[in-house]
Amino acid sequence: MDVMPKWAEVVLIPFISLALAAILSVIVILAIGEDPIAAVKLMVSGSLGSTYGWGYTLYYATNFMFTGLAVAVAFHAGLFNIGGEGQAMLGGLGVALVCLLVPWPHWTLALFAAAVGAALFGAAWATIPAYLQAKRGSHIVITTIMFNFIAAALLNYILVNVLRPKGSMDPATERFSETVHLPSLHDLLAPFGINFSKAAPANVSLIIAVIACILVWLLIWRTALGLEIRSYGKSGRAARYAGIGSLRITMIAMLISGGLAGMMAINNVMGEAERLVLNAVEGAGFIGIAVALMGRSHPFGIFLAAILFGFLYQGGAELALWTKIPRELIVVIQALVILFTGALDNMVRMPLEHIFLAIQRSRSAKITKPVD
Amino acid sequence: MNFTQKLFSATAAIAIAAGAALAEPALIFDLGGKFDKSFNEAAFNGAERWAKETGGKFLEIELQSEAQREQALRRFAESGANPIVMAGFAFADALGQVAADYPDTKFTIIDMVVDAPNVRSVVFNEHEGSYLVGMLAAKASKSGTVGFIGGMDIPLIRKFACGYAQGVKSVNPDAKIVANMTGTTPAAWNDPVKGSELTKAQISQGADVVYAAAGGTGVGVLQTAADEGILSIGVDSNQNYMHSGKVLTSMMKRVDNAVFSAFSDGTDMETGFMVMGLANGGVGYSLDEHNADLISASMRDAVDDASDKIAGGKLAVHNYMDDDNCPALDF
Numbered sequence: 018m019d020v021m022p023k024w025a026e027v028v029l030i031p032f033i034s035l036a037l038a039a040i041l042s043v044i045v046i047l048a049i050g051e052d053p054i055a056a057v058k059l060m061v062s063g064s065l066g067s068t069y070g071w072g073y074t075l076y077y078a079t080n081f082m083f084t085g086l087a088v089a090v091a092f093h094a095g096l097f098n099i100g101g102e103g104q105a106m107l108g109g110l111g112v113a114l115v116c117l118l119v120p121w122p123h124w125t126l127a128l129f130a131a132a133v134g135a136a137l138f139g140a141a142w143a144t145i146p147a148y149l150q151a152k153r154g155s156h157i158v159i160t161t162i163m164f165n166f167i168a169a170a171l172l173n174y175i176l177v178n179v180l181r182p183k184g185s186m187d188p189a190t191e192r193f194s195e196t197v198h199l200p201s202l203h204d205l206l207a208p209f210g211i212n213f214s215k216a217a218p219a220n221v222s223l224i225i226a227v228i229a230c231i232l233v234w235l236l237i238w239r240t241a242l243g244l245e246i247r248s249y250g251k252s253g254r255a256a257r258y259a260g261i262g263s264l265r266i267t268m269i270a271m272l273i274s275g276g277l278a279g280m281m282a283i284n285n286v287m288g289e290a291e292r293l294v295l296n297a298v299e300g301a302g303f304i305g306i307a308v309a310l311m312g313r314s315h316p317f318g319i320f321l322a323a324i325l326f327g328f329l330y331q332g333g334a335e336l337a338l339w340t341k342i343p344r345e346l347i348v349v350i351q352a353l354v355i356l357f358t359g360a361l362d363n364m365v366r367m368p369l370e371h372i373f374l375a376i377q378r379s380r381s382a383k384i385t386k387p388v389d
Numbered sequence: 390m391n392f393t394q395k396l397f398s399a400t401a402a403i404a405i406a407a408g409a410a411l412a413e414p415a416l417i418f419d420l421g422g423k424f425d426k427s428f429n430e431a432a433f434n435g436a437e438r439w440a441k442e443t444g445g446k447f448l449e450i451e452l453q454s455e456a457q458r459e460q461a462l463r464r465f466a467e468s469g470a471n472p473i474v475m476a477g478f479a480f481a482d483a484l485g486q487v488a489a490d491y492p493d494t495k496f497t498i499i500d501m502v503v504d505a506p507n508v509r510s511v512v513f514n515e516h517e518g519s520y521l522v523g524m525l526a527a528k529a530s531k532s533g534t535v536g537f538i539g540g541m542d543i544p545l546i547r548k549f550a551c552g553y554a555q556g557v558k559s560v561n562p563d564a565k566i567v568a569n570m571t572g573t574t575p576a577a578w579n580d581p582v583k584g585s586e587l588t589k590a591q592i593s594q595g596a597d598v599v600y601a602a603a604g605g606t607g608v609g610v611l612q613t614a615a616d617e618g619i620l621s622i623g624v625d626s627n628q629n630y631m632h633s634g635k636v637l638t639s640m641m642k643r644v645d646n647a648v649f650s651a652f653s654d655g656t657d658m659e660t661g662f663m664v665m666g667l668a669n670g671g672v673g674y675s676l677d678e679h680n681a682d683l684i685s686a687s688m689r690d691a692v693d694d695a696s697d698k699i700a701g702g703k704l705a706v707h708n709y710m711d712d713d714n715c716p717a718l719d720f
Contacts, residue, residue, distance in 0.1 A: 170573040173543075174542075184710060184711075185544070187481060188543045189482070218459075296574075337450050337453065344451040
């Protein structure tokens, strides 16, 4: 039963969580002797005040959209996929192989192939944990997180020993050719007369991410498979009784999840770095969990939460650039937001539910009085 | 500088209390962070020394993500910072993209070569310095087994390990070298607990001198070595003081000098390729009051002799980067 009206669920709870995180952040900044108002101004103007700032904000947001969707799809099936990090790393490997091994004539073809490659590699990396969960009951939280480390080790080996150009100090592949260069938002918006910053890394992958949001929404709420995934997630036993195979749903949900996480690589590997570096994912897989939690596993919520986290990342970078606020405290501020929106959800939710229950009771008491 | 850039830097200067005046130098730390007691801290110390001696101010940033490399370079360049020094090989690709866009800004990159008219590339001969501390390790070792603990398994660390192994073998051809890497993610550069575990594991294999080339992880290596009563070797900065009498020596990589000289040269900095080796004091081993009792006169003579030979070109230490191969150690 829904205790709260929809608007409170979707707007009020995240807003209060954010406000609490902001208040604590202000205290933190005050405690180290910096000016919180100047810091907030700097964060907002640096990440939203120019097309340059937006370019970075949207670049990070694109990463988080993919990983957030990945976590959300698994959530709907009742699976907690913490392996987005490793799946995105492998996705990067898929993109790098597609871009390096095939001489693509045009970026559109390359983007399509790279997206498929990224999704396949990401999905492949999710296969084993999914199978172990479905067949052997090995807990998916444990297996996916362990696969993150295996992915890091594998990527390290491949980059240092196989894909690194000879004599290069950097454990990274060589640069992809110019033809697979993805158009940035600057290139895309120029025909419309919008002068978007050239330096910012946001690129055409953003559009793919938005399309992915729409497709995930269609999948989860408008297809039979989506219904099966959701029923399995709500109650595995009831779903099995209704003839929904647990092996099938676990595998399909995890493959889609892994594929989405892997597809993040078209943004960071193909769109930004244009080569595969060792540290390409840098935590986006884990941020995806917070994004999915905050977005209530709904693609539109994820879209908004991803932009919020993009803002935090880019705003944090601006703070690091122009103030003496140490990096660790910027992480603290980012972590506070994650803590309040993700982990401490119930802290805000329960008092609110009580309030709404009380309101409902007093209302229904008024209505039902004559009947009694 | 065009109008928008001027406007931009002006607003940026207003927006922050410590505004960026023109021609302040800037220093960009790598992901390991400023206070790693090692590579990045050495860079920071060089900048601080410059600031103290000249009374100048400098801009700095500790990176949080790969995408920030190019971002930080561009933002500092646009704000008028000059020269811009970056500590770490991983900046090479971003600098290669950015350098040409700011022909009036001078850049210094440490540990990697970027070929551009406004870039100074500073490369250290870590294998030479590591060779010397390897000799000392072999001479100090009683068990004939010495250890090496790296951060991540990347070419730079293999270069350290390879030089070290050659130094060890030059003294004791039968010596056993136990080499381990801390991890596979960047966290490996700042994981003292894992460093401590690896040290214990190496001790159980017989090692009685351990060389740490692992950034902040080395703090745990040195600590455990001191606790367990074996010797350790520090890296990059002089770490002898951290456990006086328990740290055999430190492989000094004078990143601080590289930063200091770039800052001192300012906008007139000469660009081009710069090798910092034994010959010009870019690398070396540390000798101070903390380890004076550990290094005997004969040890010092042997190492100084080798040092002179390497500097004079009479003794060649194989550089792992030349052929991605090491004659003294398998990876």
